Amino acid sequence: MTSTEVDNKPLPIVRFVVGSSGGGNRWLLLALAFTFVFAGMAAIALTRPAQADVWTTFAIWLICSASATLVMKLCLPGHDPLLLAIPLFLSGWGLAAIERLAPAFADRQAIWLIISIVAMLAVACLPHLLRWLRRYRYSLLAAALLLLFATIALGRNPSGLEFAPRLWLSIGSIYFQPSELMKVILVAFMATYLAEQSATHRAGQSGAGAGFPATPRLLGPILLMWLLSMVILVWQRDLGTAMLFFIVFLLLLYFTSGDRRILIAGVTLILLAGIAAYQLFPVVQLRVDIWLNPWPEADGRAYQIVQSLMAFASGGIFGAGVGQGFPEYVPVVHSDFVFAAIAEEWGLLGVIGILSCLGVLAWRGLAIAMTHPGAAFHKLLAVAITMTLLAQALMIMAGVLKLLPLTGVTLPFVSYGGSSLLACHVMIGLLLRLSAGAR
Amino acid sequence: MNIETTIFILRLLAGLSLAGFLLTLFSVIWRNLNQLERSAAPASSEHGYLIREGANQTSGAERWALRPIVTLGRAGSNAIVVNDDFASAEHARILLEREKWWLEDRQSRNGTRLNDDQIKRRTILADGDVIGIGSYRYRIHIHP
Numbered sequence: 042m043t044s045t046e047v048d049n050k051p052l053p054i055v056r057f058v059v060g061s062s063g064g065g066n067r068w069l070l071l072a073l074a075f076t077f078v079f080a081g082m083a084a085i086a087l088t089r090p091a092q093a094d095v096w097t098t099f100a101i102w103l104i105c106s107a108s109a110t111l112v113m114k115l116c117l118p119g120h121d122p123l124l125l126a127i128p129l130f131l132s133g134w135g136l137a138a139i140e141r142l143a144p145a146f147a148d149r150q151a152i153w154l155i156i157s158i159v160a161m162l163a164v165a166c167l168p169h170l171l172r173w174l175r176r177y178r179y180s181l182l183a184a185a186l187l188l189l190f191a192t193i194a195l196g197r198n199p200s201g202l203e204f205a206p207r208l209w210l211s212i213g214s215i216y217f218q219p220s221e222l223m224k225v226i227l228v229a230f231m232a233t234y235l236a237e238q239s240a241t242h243r244a245g246q247s248g249a250g251a252g253f254p255a256t257p258r259l260l261g262p263i264l265l266m267w268l269l270s271m272v273i274l275v276w277q278r279d280l281g282t283a284m285l286f287f288i289v290f291l292l293l294l295y296f297t298s299g300d301r302r303i304l305i306a307g308v309t310l311i312l313l314a315g316i317a318a319y320q321l322f323p324v325v326q327l328r329v330d331i332w333l334n335p336w337p338e339a340d341g342r343a344y345q346i347v348q349s350l351m352a353f354a355s356g357g358i359f360g361a362g363v364g365q366g367f368p369e370y371v372p373v374v375h376s377d378f379v380f381a382a383i384a385e386e387w388g389l390l391g392v393i394g395i396l397s398c399l400g401v402l403a404w405r406g407l408a409i410a411m412t413h414p415g416a417a418f419h420k421l422l423a424v425a426i427t428m429t430l431l432a433q434a435l436m437i438m439a440g441v442l443k444l445l446p447l448t449g450v451t452l453p454f455v456s457y458g459g460s461s462l463l464a465c466h467v468m469i470g471l472l473l474r475l476s477a478g479a480r
Numbered sequence: 481m482n483i484e485t486t487i488f489i490l491r492l493l494a495g496l497s498l499a500g501f502l503l504t505l506f507s508v509i510w511r512n513l514n515q516l517e518r519s520a521a522p523a524s525s526e527h528g529y530l531i532r533e534g535a536n537q538t539s540g541a542e543r544w545a546l547r548p549i550v551t552l553g554r555a556g557s558n559a560i561v562v563n564d565d566f567a568s569a570e571h572a573r574i575l576l577e578r579e580k581w582w583l584e585d586r587q588s589r590n591g592t593r594l595n596d597d598q599i600k601r602r603t604i605l606a607d608g609d610v611i612g613i614g615s616y617r618y619r620i621h622i623h624p
Contacts, residue, residue, distance in 0.1 A: 066508050073501040080494035084487055123508055130501060362491055387494075394498045401505050 070126035071110050074133055078102060081137035081363050088364030094148065095140050101151040102133045105158045116166040119477035121409075127402045128454050128469045131395070132157075132462065135379065135455035141364055142382055143375040146457055153459035157466035164470030171474065175418060178233045185226040188219040193276045208279055220273070220282045221460035225467050228425045231266075231290055235297045236418035266290045267310055278324050281448035285433055287311065292428050293421065332446040345372050349381040349441050360388025375457040377449050380441045395455070396438075403431045409475050423475045426468045526623065527576070530560065533610060533617035546622065548576040552613060553586075564614030566590045571613055574605065574620070581605040581622060590614065 082099045106129040113125055132154055140147045164170060174181070188210075196207030199216045209216040270283040291307035318325040327342055335343035335350075348371040355361065368374050368382035375382075383391045406427030410420040433450050440447035451461040528546035544550065544560050551558040553571035562571060568588035575582045584602045585592040592599055593612030605611075607622040 066504060070501060070504050073497045073504060076497035077494055077501065080490040080497065084490045084494075087483055087487055087490075123505060127505070359491075359495075362487065363494070365487075390495060390498065394502060397502050397505070401509065404509070 067110055067114065067122040067126065070122065071106060071129070074106065074126065074130040075103065077130070078133035078137055081134070082140065084363035085137065085141050089141075089144075098136055098140055098147050098151045101155065102136050105129075105154055106133065109158050109162060112162050113165065113473065116162075117473065117477045120165070120473045121405055121476035123401060123405050124469060124472050124476055127398045128161075128466065131398055131454035132466075134383075134395075135452075135457075135462075137363070138379050138382055138455065139375050139457050141386070142368060142379070143457065146375060149459065150457055150462070153462050156459075157463045160463060161466040161470035161473075164467050165473040171419070171422075171471075174229050175233050178230050181226045182230045185223040185230075189223055189273070192219050196277070208277055216459075218458070218460035220277075220279060221458075221464040224282070224285070224429065225464050227286060228289065228429050228468070229422065229471075231293055232421040232425045233418055235293055236416065236421050238297070267314070271314065275322075278322065279449070280318075280325060280328065281433075281436060281450035284311075284448055285429065285436065285450060288432050289425060289429050292432075293425050296424050297421065328446045328448075332443060335443065345378070346441075346443055346447060348372070349378050350443060352381040352385040353442065356385040356388045356391075358389045360384075360386050360391055362386060376451060377437060377447075377456065378441055379456045380438050380452050383455070395452075399431065399434050399453075403427050405476070406430070406472055409472065419475055423472060426472050430465065430468060527581075528607075528620065528622040530574075530611075530618045530620050533619050546574070546581075546620065550574040552611075552618075553588075560618070562613050562616050564616050566614030567616070572611070574611075575602075581620070583609075583611060588613075 078099065082095045086095045109129060110125065113120055136147065136150060136154065139150050192208060192210055195210060197209050197211050197216070198207050199209060199211075208220060209218050211217070267287060270287045273279050273283040273286070287307070287310075291303065294307075295301075295303050315325070315329075319329055320326075331338065331343035331346055335346050338344075339347040352366070352368050352371055352374075355366065360366070363386050366382075366385040368385045371378045371381050380392075380395070383395060387394070406423055409423040410427075430453050434453050436445065436448050437450050437452050437456075439445040451458045453465045454462065526545050527548075530544045530546060530550065532542040547559070550560060551570065551573045552560045552562055552567075553569050554562055554564070554567040555569040558570070566589075568586070568590070570586045571588040572583065572585050572592040575584060581604065582602045583592065583594055583599060583605050585599055594603055594605075595610055596612060605620055605622065607620070607624075609620050611618045611620065
């Protein structure tokens with residue numbers, strides 16, 4: 042038997058446990074998430090009696106989670122229950138953290154959770170959605186770019202400050218961050234584009250060789266994406282989103298081609314852009330300077346990151362306990378720095394919990410791509426979504442811990458931020474659909 | 481019950497449920513992996529074997545395990561090397577597809593015979609069939 046013939050052998054497909062035991066797991070996971078979020082909410086209610094509507098938020102979360110689990114079980118019985126349980130658990134944890142840190146925002150976040158869960162169920166259960174995504178990809182891309190330019194022209198910042206980055210669009214009092222929506226659309230677009238390219242490429246090649254060379258056809262889109270990231274960076278000062286787009290695209294391109302030169306070229310481009318941005322933009326300069334050494338300016342520009350490190354230190358292994366630490370010392374702790382607050386009040390165990398959840402999520406996402414018998418588009422979409430969530434989580438967690446320069450992205454599912462919550466849930470909806478086998 | 485005790489109990493509850501959640505995640509993954517291994521196992525175990533007719537039966541070289549793909553031909557890269565002047569380099573192959581075993585001629589010059597009939601297209605194999613290439617004959621034994 043020659044080696045190519047061994048490779049042709051179809052991989053055994055992981056059948057996610059659906060029968061009685063799978064159903065049991067689904068509800069067991071939900072019950073454990075329930076007790077965890079309940080304990081957090083109850084502790085907040087006890088330590089801060091002034092906050093009356095902890096239980097409203099909790100009830101909203103509970104109804105959303107239970108109905109999502111039930112609807113998914115009925116509509117898409119083949120899906121991976123872990124891919125549903127983890128986001129529900131993390132968003133419950135996030136709601137508890139927001140109730141604790143910024144109670145004024147908790148109601149709004151709970152409403153966004155309802156919208157997100159509905160969107161997730163719609164994406165997971167609507168038939169033909171994947172085909173539509175493929176067919177109308179250029180229209181979607183155009184819509185995304187239109188949104189981006191609309192933000193550049195009409196963008197606002199909810200804080201109303203003069204020099205704050207204007208990343209939001211507002212309708213009345215509702216603020217929406219289009220870059221989050223753009224993230225979902227671009228991820229889908231990249232997956233369709235690369236699926237098409239790899240197919241045409243393979244058709245032109247006689248052997249079954251893995252890599253395909255770096256032709257202009259391949260390099261063109263990389264440079265285009267890089268330019269797009271630069272536009273976001275220059276006009277919007279949105280360092281995190283720009284980095285995220287580029288990293289995900291690079292990883293996806295590497296995944297399709299297996300060509301290591303792509304990684305080298307990509308890292309070189311990122312470094313070049315970084316050096317240029319450091320020279321040109323005070324924001325980038327600030328982020329890098331306080332990353333290299335925050336201590337001389339611990340009371341000034343580096344206050345946030347230093348307080349975040351303090352929060353980690355004072356949390357210890359078991360944490361200070363919900364409502365008993367002082368994470369409020371970190372400015373705007375409820376959005377980008379929620380990980381620091383979790384480290385302080387839930388301790389190292391909480392941090393390990395978040396990391397394990399995200400790790401399992403990433404593993405199950407990639408498992409879809411590995412074992413899915415479907416088209417290249419489905420594999421690439423699963424990889425792209427998983428990589429986006431993972432890269433975003435790693436970027437902000439490393440940023441909060443001062444392992445990397447801080448890039449302002451949200452921690453998926455946990456941080457405050459409606460558009461981000463919605464985008465993450467839509468992506469999970471797509472993953473759930475893919476895990477059930479796309480039809 | 482005073483407030484400190486309640487909060488302590490709540491913390492204990494939170495810790496236990498967090499640990500329980502993670503343990504459940506890992507146990508689901510563990511069971512899935514076990515299942516995957518079990519579903520992959522039959523493919524590697526013996527489905528049956530092929531034996532050359534008329535050859536010395538005790539010699540090990542004349543008996544081959546039946547695998548999901550078995551190639552036959554004169555080239556040394558084949559699973560079963562047919563040392564016959566009438567065999568092509570890549571002559572035929574046996575495939576497992578849709579839970580059936582198939583014999584396929586790979587456009588060989590002199591054709592492949594199944595129970596002494598020339599095959600024109602892919603044909604399903606049954607236990608005890610004899611595959612003929614040139615002067616060589618192989619009997620297939622398929623385990624149920």
